[in-house]
Amino acid sequence: MEASKVIHAIYTDDDVLMSAVKTVKAEKYHIEDVFTPFPVHGLDKAMGLAPTRLAITAFLYGAVGLAVATVMMNYIMIQDWPQDIGGKPSFSFLENMPAFVPIMFELTVFFSAHLMVITFYMRSKIWPFKKAENPDPRTTDDHFLMEIAVHNNEESLTNLLKDTGAVEINIVNKDEDAH
Amino acid sequence: MASHYEAPIRRPLVTGEKSYHDVTVDVARPVEGKANRAWWIVFSIALVAFLWGIGCIIYTVSTGIGVWGLNKTVNWAWDITNFVWWVGIGHAGTLISAVLLLFRQKWRMAINRSAEAMTIFAVFQAGLFPIIHMGRPWLAYWVLPIPNQFGSLWVNFNSPLLWDVFAISTYLSVSLVFWWTGLLPDFAMLRDRAVRPFQKKIYALVSFGWSGRAKDWQRFEEVSLVLAGLATPLVLSVHTIVSFDFATSIVPGWHTTIFPPYFVAGAIFSGFAMVNTLLIIMRKVCNLEDYITVQHIELMNIVIMLTGSIVGVAYITELFIAWYSGVEYEQFAFLNRATGPYWWAYWCMMSFNVFSPQFMWFKKLRTSIMFSFFISIVVNIGMWFERFVIIVTSLHRDYLPSSWTMFSPTFVDIGIFIGTIGFFFVLFLLYARTFPVIAQAEIKTILKSSGERYKRIRENGETLAGTGADSRTSNFKIPEETTASKPLQDTTEKLGNLLEGVGRFDASIQKADDLKVINGIGPKMEDVLNNIGIFTYAQVSKMTKREYDLLDEITGSFPGRAERDDWSGQAKNLINN
Structure with missing residues (x-):
């Protein structure tokens, strides 16, 4: 496979970066990625990223947690070994349900929170022993890096990026650092 | 924006x-x-x-x-x-x-x-x-x-x-x-x-x-x-x-x-x-x-x-x-x-x-x-x-x-x-x-919305775009050109450039500061800095990435040290206190 070339434009300001992203998008270039030290609000919209669906997964995981709690307590307290505790016999789920509300709530939150976070880690590919992929260590300090694929248009792209206020423009062979 | x-x-x-x-x-x-x-x-x-x-x-x-x-x-x-x-x-x-x-x-x-x-x-x-x-x-x-082993317990x-x-x-x-x-x-x-x-x-x-x-x-x-x-x-x-x-x-x-x-x-x-x-x-x-x-x-x-x-x-x-x-x-x-x-x-x-x-x-x-x-x-x-x-x-x-x-x-x-x-x-x-x-x-x-510095800039009616840049971490440079067109300099010229950036020390009107107070500068580094002509916090505070790089080239020891320890920021604090 031919080595793919990318251009790395580095910025030192979030507002400059935002206008640069808009300019580059307006010129119909495809932005591969932007690395920033902190969340720049509105950047995802400017880049044209689809909204995340993690909140929806959280809701679904919560529903799973609620179902698990209900089934578990129904089996343990009502089906498997019904008891008469303090004069309150547990022979019907509905009648005993009020005592189960705290744990139904806790398990809903437990499932929702943990499974959502695990989904986030999986989708963003972050976990222990994962190697960081930000091309420049300064992108966790105060630098912003825009990565654009090059297809025989180095010259025009460099000139465009220079005009947007990039302080450094590097051309990188991406496959070189893939080993 | x-x-x-x-x-x-x-x-x-x-x-x-x-x-x-x-x-x-x-x-x-x-x-x-x-x-x-x-x-x-x-x-x-x-x-x-x-x-x-x-x-x-x-x-x-x-x-x-x-x-x-x-x-x-x-x-x-x-x-x-x-x-x-x-x-x-x-x-x-x-x-x-x-x-x-x-x-x-x-x-x-x-x-x-x-x-x-x-x-x-x-x-x-x-x-x-x-x-x-x-x-x-x-x-x-x-x-x-x-x-568990106790039956339905x-x-x-x-x-x-x-x-x-x-x-x-x-x-x-x-x-x-x-x-x-x-x-x-x-x-x-x-x-x-x-x-x-x-x-x-x-x-x-x-x-x-x-x-x-x-x-x-x-x-x-x-x-x-x-x-x-x-x-x-x-x-x-x-x-x-x-x-x-x-x-x-x-x-x-x-x-x-x-x-x-x-x-x-x-x-x-x-x-x-x-x-x-x-x-x-x-x-x-x-x-x-x-x-x-x-x-x-x-x-x-x-x-x-x-x-x-x-x-x-x-x-x-x-x-x-x-x-x-x-x-x-x-x-x-x-x-x-x-x-x-x-x-x-x-x-x-x-x-x-x-x-x-x-x-x-x-x-x-x-x-x-x-x-x-x-x-x-x-x-x-x-x-x-x-x-x-x-x-x-x-x-x-x-x-x-x-x-x-x-x-x-x-x-x-x-x-x-x-x-x-x-x-x-x-x-x-x-x-x-x-x-x-x-x-x-x-x-x-x-x-940028709640920092004292940026609030002041905004109240003066100036734009905030570009103010995130910090001279200590980056200079404007397009590497292919700078490396190619960079002339070879000898040490005296570099020294001149360095002092031009931070200002010269005049012993008759200024007093030398104790640079060792800055974290990262020991007695040896202080000597080196004094030999170059840097004696005061004011001079250190004016150092940017350019001066740090020049200093590294001149001394050849601890490259990147000054930037990492943020000598300039430390010196600024020392002046203000």
Whole structure:
């Protein structure tokens, strides 16, 4: 496979970066990625990223947690070994349900929170022993890096990026650092 | 373009002339520097207390709970008091990070990291007590609903003690995940700054390879928001369920419907007091006064005042309802609290929790750091007494006067409590030396709207675009051209360039400063700098990335050292102080 070339434009300001992203998008270039030290609000919209669906997964995981709690307590307290505790016999789920509300709530939150976070880690590919992929260590300090694929248009792209206020423009062979 | 507007009437949340790079440097400094003597002294004391606590725990477990001061009437005392006290302290962290996030309170960003750390460490301590109380802690897993060899023997889901198990473990694990997810970008910052390979490895491991992609940030913010939405009812449920341990019983003084909201308000109250205690010290020790400002302390004091007043209303409501109910057992329980043999504990609770926060109505007092610290300690003690009063005074004179008795703790009770305080501080002190104690990525998002420097720029009517740049970290350069067209310079020319950048020293009108004060400059480096012609802080403060690079070329030793230690920023501070 031919080595793919990318251009790395580095910025030192979030507002400059935002206008640069808009300019580059307006010129119909495809932005591969932007690395920033902190969340720049509105950047995802400017880049044209689809909204995340993690909140929806959280809701679904919560529903799973609620179902698990209900089934578990129904089996343990009502089906498997019904008891008469303090004069309150547990022979019907509905009648005993009020005592189960705290744990139904806790398990809903437990499932929702943990499974959502695990989904986030999986989708963003972050976990222990994962190697960081930000091309420049300064992108966790105060630098912003825009990565654009090059297809025989180095010259025009460099000139465009220079005009947007990039302080450094590097051309990188991406496959070189893939080993 | 993003608007960074904030009403001018709002006081800056980050004071001093901070750029993005300054935030990085300030947050990384306590981690990259060396621990001072005070840290080692406090750490040693905490460690000794912790070890003493471990000794007492081993003694308890190996001998039996009879070594505590419990008797047949007061069969629950310090263990549950300490448990509720620690769980209560553990409430502020999630409250600050979750509830204040939902309310879009920007001031939470300076304190949420430490408050969450405090939460997690406090819940550890809380969790210890029920486990020790089991007597055979290696069987603690019996509280979980797992199939077992005893046939259909399950845990009792009708019991508030079991609700507690679920509530506390959900709270601890969700808080931990919330905290760690927020830490990832900040660990990544430390990873990318680390120079020693061991540190780099550790921070690479704990940062989970965080790279800061736009998509990652989009998900990160969504996850934070949803977690905040989940953690808010969770934090309220936890202390509600803790209060059920008492409220579902039929002991006079415990059997009250006011307990859930009353316990939650009390938990927030004591949690904020502990946050104030810890952060007032931490901002001083770690030089974070520009981030944790007097305004932050003032706002926390207002929360303490508000929740303290809610707790006061709850105390008075309890008394009123006891009288109004006409139940003589209930009436006796409260009369006995206020005037019985434990009257001193009751009046400690009343004066520390209800009376002392009322001083915070005065602006002068709530903006005084010494006074805030004093009140925070008073509230911590008062809230411990509240739990002691609720638990012991309700039990020690029960329905049968012949079994009335008093409770006195043994050295083991005291030792375990002291031990948990020691353990808590051991964890917190280690945290303060190794973790980014301020959520720096979040602070950077509000720097342009709430930072003093940017507020000033905006008020002068100038644009904020481009002001994030810092001459210490980057210069304008397009590398292919600069490397090609760069002429070969000899050392004298480089020296000239260097001095041109920082200004020349004139011995007749200026006085040389002691450059060794700057962290990273030793006697040898000072000699080198003096030989070049740099003698004053003013000169060092003018150094930028260009001068650092020139200096590295001239000296050839410790490349990148000056930039990493931020000599220029340090010199600026020295001039201002």
